[in-house]
Amino acid sequence: MANMIATRDAYGEALKELGSINEDIVVLDADLSSSTKTSVFKKAFPDRFFNVGIAEQNLIGTAAGLATCGKIPFASTFAVFATGRAYEIIRNSVAYPKLNVKIAATHAGLTVGEDGATHQALEDISLMRSLPNMVVLCPADAVETKKCIFKAVEYKGPVYIRLGRSKVPVIFDEGYEFEIGKGVQLKEGKDVTIIATGVMVSKALEASDELAKENISARVINMSTIKPIDKDIIIKAAKETKGIITVEEHNIIGGLGSAVAEVLAENYPAPMIRIGTMDTFGESGDANQLLDKYGLNVANIVSKVKEILNR
């Protein structure tokens, strides 16, 4: 059994490490520091942590002002508030002037669990992806999260980092190299390609193992950068396998599935099925039970792979 760590925990640790390396890093939170794990940074660097209170618009606006003065602000709250409540502030005060603000939002997707639909962001990738100048990252595990956070600091400009609440299996070792804009092939496969992001990557790997038992060879690609999307790896997969399945803990509209479909439609049309929430809100429940109920599980990936191969 793999080690289980939530990406938000890895985020807190990464911030703490970065805090001692880079004096310009400041962290802002909107009264959720114990949940987003910015509290780890707060404890280590109280002079560079600022709680804005329950005021997400101000969270982003203040971060923008700090960025104009050379600071590297990380602004954190739940994904639904960060990208929804503060959307237009992100658009006009961060993305348009291309300010160096990092929006690290936790509690994305159904795996928020018991808090239910109001708190489960299923459209945040879509909102952030359509903003010019915005980089969108969605790491798969704790190791990749840490690498993402470090790379986000190296990159000068706005970055949205999508993180989760629930513990997920650690799938990478420390030697893993993450690069913004590069998808990573985790498993070779000739029959079909599964492109997954975030917490669904470990499920895609499991599905590939299941399929192997039935002599179906499924390539697995981790698409942790949703924008800029890695076109080459998608087109190559379309050419070399018989179809593509995308898997994301997000609405099938506007997220990874859409990004992949756009690349395929314009470059190399190929059979494709998007797995995600089917244009619906979530609900309360245990995180894993929710993933099962909404088809974000190994069984559904296996089933969709077979469906595409039988077309």
Add this chain to the structure above:
Amino acid sequence: MGKYKELENIARKLRIDIINMLKESKSGHPGGSLSACDILTALYFKEMNVDSSNPNWPDRDRFVLSKGHAAPVLYAVLAEKGYFPKEELMKLRKIDSMLQGHPDMKGTPGVDMTTGSLGQGLAAANGMALAAKIDNKSYRVYALVGDGEAQEGMIWEAAMFAAHYQLDNLTVFLDHNGLQIDGFNKDVMDIEPIDEKFRAFGWHVINIDGHSIEEIINAIEEAKNTKGKPTMIIARTVKGKGVSFMENKADWHGKAPSEEEAVKALDELGGGING
């Protein structure tokens, strides 16, 4: 004209530039640009420590035009200060111009923050003031907020923040001309008592005549001497100030003058066409 004759003359020249710019662009916001001329004059030509040859100088004082639609007055100031040639003013709002309809920090030298969507500038100014505190720097941050803009919820989020973090290096002007697009503030959505509201939010509040250079300068000094809290200067102003037929008329919020109207306005301002 008295003690501040020179500054008053600069403000008059800015008003002339604004009319000329808007006549040329055939769109834009004269009312709120004219009401803010004296405030920006006092800031940029008396108070602020800035260097037009080094617009991004890290230790400069900052100015955030939170009511971004008053961009023409900011552009007129920046051109007068030498950030870019005055000819650029005649390209306002035209394609490929460095002067966008609302301020764009990436395109225009001297613009410290991209603004235009109301309510956002004050939070950005907070961030700048906070950065100065973190770095123990002595630069000050100024912002201009519209009175109608005070209806935005985000202004009050930011107002709380500035007081909570004791941003005494932040001085904000409220351009209180009493008018917004749909009419008088009091009819659209009353903001009064605006001074008491900011006081209750923990700010030092000063009420002044926003067209008296002397009162503006004195208020800025008072703000600099106020420790432990941000200062809000409620500047009573006249929308369209300086052009009789534009004064106190909501109609002139976002409408450019015609050729004839511009001639009349420039005549009143002692400018002459393109003068």
